[in-house]
Amino acid sequence: MKYIRIPKERVGVLIGKDGETKKTIERISHVHLEIDSEEGDIAFNEQEAKDPLIPLKVEDVVRAIGRGFSPEHALRLFGEETELYIFDIYDYARKKEDHLIRVKSRVIGREGKTKRVIEGLTGGVLAVYGHTVAVIADFETMDIAKKALDMLLSGSEHPTVYRYLEREMKKFHLSRRVGRE
Secondary structure (H helix, E strand, O other), rough: OOEEEHHHHHHHHOOOHHHHHHHHHHHHHHOOEEEEEOOOEEEOOOOOOOOHHHHHHHHHHHHHHHHOHHHHHHHHHHHEEEEEEEEHHHOOOOOOOOOOOHHHHHHHOOOHHHHHHHHHOOOOOEEOOEEEEEEEEHHHHHHHHHHHHHHHHHHHOOOHHHHHHHHHHHHHHHHHHHHOO
């Protein structure tokens, strides 16, 4: 059995209206989820999966929902080219509430601008929840998104991060174009 714990307040999102999200995960993975809504514990039998990658994908989908992603974004993780990465803000800031708020605010930006810029340039999606920042992105652009988030969390100025993103994504798109010719 594989066990995952998510915040109790996110269990309802994992289950979904009339159990739809849970049913969708089970239908795609062919793995039955046992959910303890009192504790936020999710368990499933890895042996039920026909593909050895499925338990890892189920774990990522459950973790993504637990870290604040919508089920629609989390279900992207069942795709071949998509991955999840979670940053713990406490690795970058002291465990004081005002430090946590300041660092989260840096990632979100004024009126959500920084979050939108990172998502728009990399094609990924971000979730800032609790003391974590999580990103779902394609394998190809994940390293760029991770580096940009690391820069922000480490205190780099926003314009520096934006320039980095623009430069790296330009290189990425040029290399893909050259690869197709």
